[in-house]
Amino acid sequence: MLAIGEIRTGLVQNSTSVPANLTVRALALLPGELVRSSERPIAYAVSPDRLTGLDCRLATPTRVRTRGVGTAVSRAAITGGRVLQASTHTVLVAAGSDRRLPWAHYLARPGIIEVAGRARFADLADGYLGPPQPATLDLAALNERILDDIVVRPELDRRPPFRVARTTLRWVAEIADEPPGARVRGAPAPAEDEPEAQFWLASGTLRTARLSLPASQLSTVVELCEDLALHDWLLTTVTGLIERSRPDAAATSAASTAAVARMRPAVDHLLHLWMPAARVDRRLLPLWESLERRPGFTRQWNVSVNRIRDQIAVTTVGLLGVVAEGVARA
Amino acid sequence: MTKAEMVFGEVTAQRKVASVPLSHLSIELGHLYREDLAAEEITGYGRRLGHHFKSIRPWVDALRHGFTDIRPGRAPRISTCFLVDDYFGEFSTPAELIPALVTAADSVGLQIDYLARESGCADADGVPLAALVESRLVDDPPPDTTGTRPPARETGWLSNGQRTPGSTEALSVVSGWAAPTENGARNHSIFVDVEMWNEQDGRRVWSCPFLAAVWQLLRLGLLRNLGEPVAVPAQLALADLPTSWAELPVVSQLTPRPAPFSAYRTASVLASRFLPVELAVRTILSQVHVDPDADQQVMTRSGAEAVTLPAEVVDRVSYVFLS
Numbered sequence: 001m002l003a004i005g006e007i008r009t010g011l012v013q014n015s016t017s018v019p020a021n022l023t024v025r026a027l028a029l030l031p032g033e034l035v036r037s038s039e040r041p042i043a044y045a046v047s048p049d050r051l052t053g054l055d056c057r058l059a060t061p062t063r064v065r066t067r068g069v070g071t072a073v074s075r076a077a078i079t080g081g082r083v084l085q086a087s088t089h090t091v092l093v094a095a096g097s098d099r100r101l102p103w104a105h106y107l108a109r110p111g112i113i114e115v116a117g118r119a120r121f122a123d124l125a126d127g128y129l130g131p132p133q134p135a136t137l138d139l140a141a142l143n144e145r146i147l148d149d150i151v152v153r154p155e156l157d158r159r160p161p162f163r164v165a166r167t168t169l170r171w172v173a174e175i176a177d178e179p180p181g182a183r184v185r186g187a188p189a190p191a192e193d194e195p196e197a198q199f200w201l202a203s204g205t206l207r208t209a210r211l212s213l214p215a216s217q218l219s220t221v222v223e224l225c226e227d228l229a230l231h232d233w234l235l236t237t238v239t240g241l242i243e244r245s246r247p248d249a250a251a252t253s254a255a256s257t258a259a260v261a262r263m264r265p266a267v268d269h270l271l272h273l274w275m276p277a278a279r280v281d282r283r284l285l286p287l288w289e290s291l292e293r294r295p296g297f298t299r300q301w302n303v304s305v306n307r308i309r310d311q312i313a314v315t316t317v318g319l320l321g322v323v324a325e326g327v328a329r330a
Numbered sequence: 331m332t333k334a335e336m337v338f339g340e341v342t343a344q345r346k347v348a349s350v351p352l353s354h355l356s357i358e359l360g361h362l363y364r365e366d367l368a369a370e371e372i373t374g375y376g377r378r379l380g381h382h383f384k385s386i387r388p389w390v391d392a393l394r395h396g397f398t399d400i401r402p403g404r405a406p407r408i409s410t411c412f413l414v415d416d417y418f419g420e421f422s423t424p425a426e427l428i429p430a431l432v433t434a435a436d437s438v439g440l441q442i443d444y445l446a447r448e449s450g451c452a453d454a455d456g457v458p459l460a461a462l463v464e465s466r467l468v469d470d471p472p473p474d475t476t477g478t479r480p481p482a483r484e485t486g487w488l489s490n491g492q493r494t495p496g497s498t499e500a501l502s503v504v505s506g507w508a509a510p511t512e513n514g515a516r517n518h519s520i521f522v523d524v525e526m527w528n529e530q531d532g533r534r535v536w537s538c539p540f541l542a543a544v545w546q547l548l549r550l551g552l553l554r555n556l557g558e559p560v561a562v563p564a565q566l567a568l569a570d571l572p573t574s575w576a577e578l579p580v581v582s583q584l585t586p587r588p589a590p591f592s593a594y595r596t597a598s599v600l601a602s603r604f605l606p607v608e609l610a611v612r613t614i615l616s617q618v619h620v621d622p623d624a625d626q627q628v629m630t631r632s633g634a635e636a637v638t639l640p641a642e643v644v645d646r647v648s649y650v651f652l653s
Contacts, residue, residue: 031458032465032554033556033621034346036345051619052477053468053481054471055473055474056473056474056476057474071468072477100514102514103470103490103616104615104642105642107616107618107619108641109641135474139477141476145480
């Protein structure tokens, strides 16, 4: 089995942080369906799942012929009233036959694509993370559509306080099959205790992640990846704001004040959102911890936050000096 | 090392879906169009309805006796129902028709446990059931559906395959005719294109097959609104019947202690002239993504009773077609 997914993360198109009740209304994409939400440790709401039917080729490095039939699950989530994510995923499994079955068969197994052909799961993982191939499975388009549907919601005023790029996380999770009873007593436990994670910055806004986990943790991997995407976006956005405000180039106290002003959106809107692994299933915490060792998200975040705070402190001292001088002169 | 851990949970973060009581089997005691009943104004309800119930009685018995998917020694929970077509215009009155139906069924030893109004399948006391079901449609994708483009919908229609090219794209260059195709056809296509609704006088009018698909989902206990059950049966006093269908509950309970209205499986005994309607119903049901939690409840409870149910919702629906 191979779980694959894509997450787009960006700023909610609204002038202020969206209050919880409006967030829930903005995410009501399916009439008659509940929007799930929680307040602790951070405000979070997620839309009902949207299913899309698919019947197409899947990308592989060797372009070997494969056909996948089934559905992908898409949803949108808003964190802290500020960050909007669209997330689509599906699980690839081997098809029982080469024939296409009645559609009711696939709808009874939501979020699964049955793959016929000779491709191995490792090829499908490489193909999905590799360069885009035309006329193959397009999870990105499903995310774009769900974002389009959210943007036009009347609950949002479409006047964001600052402009930042969206980031995309494309992920695969190789699932170790554990047939019941296959484990011999006393034999070393399989991957259960050691889920693995790798994370790359593929380009300016594209990230890829490759995970491997036991089947029992499949249901929690999407939340882990959404959390990963959220924090990567926060980090990317805050470091981007620092770079753009160029505090090191500020020679005068006026320039320094201007640099701090440019960093202000980060302070006002983003710094309080850092809460890694807040909703991640604790069985997957080792994955987060390994990502904290390398590339070390929180380490870099703390450096960035300290840089902003130092800059504010230095600028404040400078301003106090100016004020004190004025007082002394008067 | 032992670690004390607190489990933190918030109620709204969980998806809550209420469950409904379930029988083993829901038997529909035939169906009649409004016209069938209107004609009775001349000859009286009794004879025509008596003939109707008499013709289906052996098949209802066969369904009851044939139901063996149950632990030995247990009596199956079976309820019966009848759907009155009050959506496409007013006709007769509950006070007039219901006693006639009950008497006619009784004359051949059949009991109608539940009576439902077809208009309730469109709107059940303010809950737009048909619209809720339409929003849960997941189109059967033709080959080469990568997700890049949204499903090619012909407004108000639902098919089981690919329409003739040009029929959906006004600007396409039509280079001769190409046949429509059924997805996953066995050698040859049986292409079905169902009109789900149209607009009449600025109002959306749902088609008979679409309402019948909603009716099947109600009988299968798979519909919810914001996690709550819909069209819950209400007891009806036969002595005090209203003169307008709209005053009747969506699903009325007519007998004192029937088995639950919704069931693991449904069976309908119908005249063969309803076969095209039911083909359309099955085309729709094959593309409805039912509430996964409601479906899980059905699967768990049937499993606990050692009843085997197909995962495919449409395969829980069966028929007897009579000439």
